[in-house]
Amino acid sequence: MxxxxxxxxxxxxxNIELEAIRTHLSEMGGMAxxxxxxxxxxxxxxxxxxAEQVVRADIGVNNMEVTIDEECVRILARRQPAASDxxxxxxxxxxxxDLERIGDEASKIARQAIAMHKDGLAPRGYIExxxxxxxxxxxxxxxxxxxxxxxxxxALTVVQTDRVVDMEYSTAMRELxxxxxxxxxxxxxxxxxxxxxxxLERIGDHARNLAQYVIYLVNGEDVxxxxxxxxxxxxxxxxE
Amino acid sequence: MxxxxxxxxxxxxxNIELEAIRTHLSEMGGMAxxxxxxxxxxxxxxxxxxAEQVVRADIGVNNMEVTIDEECVRILARRQPAASDxxxxxxxxxxxxDLERIGDEASKIARQAIAMHKDGLAPRGYIExxxxxxxxxxxxxxxxxxxxxxxxxxALTVVQTDRVVDMEYSTAMRELxxxxxxxxxxxxxxxxxxxxxxxLERIGDHARNLAQYVIYLVNGEDVxxxxxxxxxxxxxxxxE
Numbered sequence: 244m245x246x247x248x249x250x251x252x253x254x255x256x257x258n259i260e261l262e263a264i265r266t267h268l269s270e271m272g273g274m275a276x277x278x279x280x281x282x283x284x285x286x287x288x289x290x291x292x293x294a295e296q297v298v299r300a301d302i303g304v305n306n307m308e309v310t311i312d313e314e315c316v317r318i319l320a321r322r323q324p325a326a327s328d329x330x331x332x333x334x335x336x337x338x339x340x341d342l343e344r345i346g347d348e349a350s351k352i353a354r355q356a357i358a359m360h361k362d363g364l365a366p367r368g369y370i371e372x373x374x375x376x377x378x379x380x381x382x383x384x385x386x387x388x389x390x391x392x393x394x395x396x397x398a399l400t401v402v403q404t405d406r407v408v409d410m411e412y413s414t415a416m417r418e419l420x421x422x423x424x425x426x427x428x429x430x431x432x433x434x435x436x437x438x439x440x441x442x443l444e445r446i447g448d449h450a451r452n453l454a455q456y457v458i459y460l461v462n463g464e465d466v467x468x469x470x471x472x473x474x475x476x477x478x479x480x481x482x483e
Numbered sequence: 484m485x486x487x488x489x490x491x492x493x494x495x496x497x498n499i500e501l502e503a504i505r506t507h508l509s510e511m512g513g514m515a516x517x518x519x520x521x522x523x524x525x526x527x528x529x530x531x532x533x534a535e536q537v538v539r540a541d542i543g544v545n546n547m548e549v550t551i552d553e554e555c556v557r558i559l560a561r562r563q564p565a566a567s568d569x570x571x572x573x574x575x576x577x578x579x580x581d582l583e584r585i586g587d588e589a590s591k592i593a594r595q596a597i598a599m600h601k602d603g604l605a606p607r608g609y610i611e612x613x614x615x616x617x618x619x620x621x622x623x624x625x626x627x628x629x630x631x632x633x634x635x636x637x638a639l640t641v642v643q644t645d646r647v648v649d650m651e652y653s654t655a656m657r658e659l660x661x662x663x664x665x666x667x668x669x670x671x672x673x674x675x676x677x678x679x680x681x682x683l684e685r686i687g688d689h690a691r692n693l694a695q696y697v698i699y700l701v702n703g704e705d706v707x708x709x710x711x712x713x714x715x716x717x718x719x720x721x722x723e
Contacts, residue, residue: 305708312705316573323563333556336573340580420671427667431660465552468545 271307272387278349283376297353304346334456341449348442368436371415386453401454511547512627518589523616537593544586574696581689588682608676611655626693641694
């Protein structure tokens with residue numbers, strides 16, 4: 244099944260348009276990923292300049308969403324895509340919504356970094372931010388790569404990692420609550436870390452969504468609300 | 484511009500399909516709204532049975548998303564809609580994503596209600612939940628009505644109310660932090676309320692998104708990242 248290549252249309256222009264939305268999605272993904280990495284680093288280093296830069300740059304991600312969305316609508320209106328082309332356009336329309344929200348969550352983390360400049364550093368939680376942030380950043384990278392290469396195994400890895408992130412997030416949150424109870428003077432500052440972890444966990448959810456669109460794109464099956472086992476079965480059907 | 488009526492196609496079947504996605508969107512919206520209202524009530528009344536019902540019923544909202552999405556893809560593939568029909572299909576595809584997330588947020592509130600059954604009632608924050616919850620529930624109602632009637636003024640009201648909700652949310656959160664610092668024994672229980680308020684604020688954002696799709700649907704303009712003033716100008720252009 245040659246679905247990685249969309250260069251099979253008689254109209255050269257149509258090919259160019261389909262390639263363009265793939266390329267722009269990759270670019271938007273790269274932007275969103277840089278925002279996430281910069282926001283995490285700004286939080287860990289208490290780097291207010293970098294945090295403010297992340298907040299300012301969010302508009303770039305938003306603009307990309309509108310541009311790519313318009314490109315998709317134009318293709319739907321003029322080219323009336325069918326089969327895998329239609330799935331590509333639909334998957335891209337959905338993916339950009341997730342990337343835009345990832346940008347929003349990165350901004351939220353950056354805003355917490357700015358708040359911590361005011362409230363003072365948190366006495367706890369940086370290891371968790373670094374650790375969960377590392378997971379989530381890699382998930383996003385893998386989700387984008389799996390989209391570019393239509394790599395189902397890589398997409399599956401992202402879905403699997405999201406479960407790990409959710410567990411680590413819950414553990415970290417419980418520990419931070421315990422810490423706040425023991426040291427109430429730290430409440431405001433630990434809350435900044437908790438909101439940031441929450442944003443990271445949401446970014447993980449969005450990366451999982453991206454990976455699930457890849458499965459939809461390749462297999463034509465909507466696995467958004469399937470559990471992990473069903474998704475594994477979809478990607479690697481067991482022999483009867 | 485008669486865009487409220489999509490009964491202008493030669494193919495009777497096509498008309499039926501377009502009407503169906505509108506109807507199903509309304510139904511899904513009604514489900515999501517009931518979930519939100521039930522979750523708020525479960526939290527306020529510490530009604531664990533109702534909360535568990537909300538968590539269980541989330542799958543119904545999810546299933547609706549998949550079904551409507553499939554209907555939209557089928558229309559795109561077979562009918563190759565143009566102009567306002569295409570905008571309708573696109574707006575519905577986007578709207579169901581927001582409704583699905585609204586269902587998720589309602590579940591999160593219900594889970595907090597369940598946690599409070601275990602942790603004990605919070606000493607503060609119920610007035611805020613009721614107040615902000617009332618706003619958000621009405622926003623969702625208005626967003627759905629504005630979609631059904633293509634009522635731009637109602638859509639604009641939703642966007643305006645979202646700004647009020649965001650402000651009230653910030654105020655409530657600051658007060659709850661202050662309260663936690665004064666009474667550290669309440670931290671866990673007040674956090675349950677804070678997470679619930681956060682979920683309500685997110686539901687407000689999604690209702691605003693729904694309203695913005697109505698503006699897109701009627702005016703053909705993507706106002707998702709426009710500020711309130713620009714949206715007001717879009718809906719009510721000033722005379723030169």
